[in-house]
Amino acid sequence: MNLLDNIKKDNLPKHLAIIMDGNGRWAKKQGFLRAFGHENGTKSVKTTVECCAKLGIENLTLYAFSTENWNRPKLEVDTLMKILINSLKNELKTLVENKIKLHTIGNLEMLPKSAQKELLEVINKTKDNSRMTLTLALSYGSREELISAIKNISSKVKNNIISIDAIDESIINQHLYTQNLPDVDLLIRTSGEHRISNFLLWQIAYAELYFTEVLWPDFTEQNLYEAIISYQKRERRFGKTSEQIK
Numbered sequence: 001m002n003l004l005d006n007i008k009k010d011n012l013p014k015h016l017a018i019i020m021d022g023n024g025r026w027a028k029k030q031g032f033l034r035a036f037g038h039e040n041g042t043k044s045v046k047t048t049v050e051c052c053a054k055l056g057i058e059n060l061t062l063y064a065f066s067t068e069n070w071n072r073p074k075l076e077v078d079t080l081m082k083i084l085i086n087s088l089k090n091e092l093k094t095l096v097e098n099k100i101k102l103h104t105i106g107n108l109e110m111l112p113k114s115a116q117k118e119l120l121e122v123i124n125k126t127k128d129n130s131r132m133t134l135t136l137a138l139s140y141g142s143r144e145e146l147i148s149a150i151k152n153i154s155s156k157v158k159n160n161i162i163s164i165d166a167i168d169e170s171i172i173n174q175h176l177y178t179q180n181l182p183d184v185d186l187l188i189r190t191s192g193e194h195r196i197s198n199f200l201l202w203q204i205a206y207a208e209l210y211f212t213e214v215l216w217p218d219f220t221e222q223n224l225y226e227a228i229i230s231y232q233k234r235e236r237r238f239g240k241t242s243e244q245i246k
Contacts, residue, residue, distance in 0.1 A: 003225035007055070011232045013185035015059040016052060017207070019199055020045070022191030022215030029215075035079040040217040042087050046094070051221045053098045053132045055228075059181055060134050063199050067107065067141035081115050084138070088118045092125060099131035105177035106140030135181065142201040149175035178203055186231045188224075190216045208234055 020041060027037030045062065052060045065080060095102060102122050111119070119138075152175045156162040162171065173179060184200055184207040192213040196204070210227045212219075237245055 003222055003229060006229050007225060008232055009056060012055060012057055012228065013208075013231060014057075015061065015182045015184045015186075015203075016057050017061040017063070017184045017187045017200055017204070018048065019063045019187070019189040019193075019197060020216045020219075021189055021193055023217060025191065026215040026217045034076055037215075037217055038076075038080055038083055042083060044216055044219045045087070046091065047221055048219065048224055049100065049134055050094070050098065051224055053100055058132055060132060061105075061137060061178075061181070061184070061200070062135070063137045063140070063197075065106075065138045065140070066198060067110075067139055067144055068198065070110065070139070081112050085115050085118050088122050092122050095122065095126050095129070095134070099129040100126060101129040101133045102126045103133050103135040103180075104138055105135055105145075106138045107144065108139060110139040133181070135178075137199065140177070140199070142198045145177050146202060172202070176202065183207070186210060186227065188212070188227050190214050190219055206236070206238055208236065 023037035023041040024034035025037070026040065027034050030036075048062075049060065064084070069080070070077065094100075102119075104119055104123065108116055108119065119136075149172060153162060153167060153171065157164050157167075178200070181203070184204045187196075187200070187204050187207045188210045189195075190212055192211070194211050208231050210230055212223060212227065214223050235242060235245060
């Protein structure tokens with residue numbers, strides 16, 4: 001049975017976020033170095049991006065590299081940066097053909113200059129695309145993002161640009177990396193881990209969480225459909241009762 005037939009097109013998450021986990025374990029299980037897993041993980045990225053665009057999901061955010069990932073062995077970090085650069089070069093045509101806009105969040109100044117250059121080039125060449133926004137979280141940490149927002153807001157309060165009484169959710173949203181994105185509706189994490197790992201802590205306040213044992217390089221179109229079908233079966237109450245929703 002094709003799971004696609006069970007997906008309701010009028011109840012898709014407007015913002016889907018994915019913690020792509022398990023590349024290293026996938027490679028180790030097969031007797032290869034972790035880098036082999038990262039390379040194969042790019043195939044799942046391509047499949048997921050194209051599938052989301054086809055479904056009509058407006059925003060897809062992928063946790064590609066965290067601030068904590070800089071603590072990994074230098075060889076692995078260098079490999080990840082090379083994979084990023086090559087993927088951007090190889091997938092530009094696909095992004096343009098599918099009318100997908102590339103966006104990034106995180107401390108991009110930490111990235112190698114070559115990666116920054118490639119990112120800016122692809123962002124510029126896709127900036128007018130409107131079918132879907134693909135956001136890559138690179139050198140990203142949610143706590144760092146929140147600290148940055150607090151500092152910026154505090155500075156504006158100090159300089160009488162913002163009144164302290166005017167600070168609300170809207171003001172905070174305007175100072176986050178994700179200021180142009182809606183809150184996350186569905187968060188998927190692969191590889192069987194059940195934690196958030198410092199990813200979009202503010203933005204997932206009312207997100208539906210979906211955890212799967214599948215390692216990221218094995219994540220297929222059908223696995224994505226399973227997650228969306230699970231999401232569509234849930235009652236999203238946002239603090240209200242079932243009776244109020246109905």
